[in-house]
Amino acid sequence: MSQVVKLERKPPKAVCPMCRRPSAAAYRPFCSARCKDEDMRRWLEGGYRIPTSETSDGDEDGA
Numbered sequence: 297m298s299q300v301v302k303l304e305r306k307p308p309k310a311v312c313p314m315c316r317r318p319s320a321a322a323y324r325p326f327c328s329a330r331c332k333d334e335d336m337r338r339w340l341e342g343g344y345r346i347p348t349s350e351t352s353d354g355d356e357d358g359a
Contacts (some may be wrong), residue, residue, distance in 0.1 A: 310319040312327035314334055319325050326332040338344060 310325060311317065312319050312331050313325060314331035315327060317327040320327050323329060323332050326335065
């Protein structure tokens with residue numbers, strides 16, 4: 297008789313979105329306070345904007 301081997305998949309290791317190192321539970325999803333702060337800096341400086349083709353013509357009310 298042959299035995300049935302049950303293969304279990306382990307979830308992939310979470311990696312830091314900034315530097316791709318393994319993430320730390322204290323800073324999840326980041327690996328350190330430095331990467332967490334760098335991500336916040338990018339948000340505050342507008343680095344994560346979605347580009348658009350709209351132009352600003354000044355007043356929107358047409359006056």
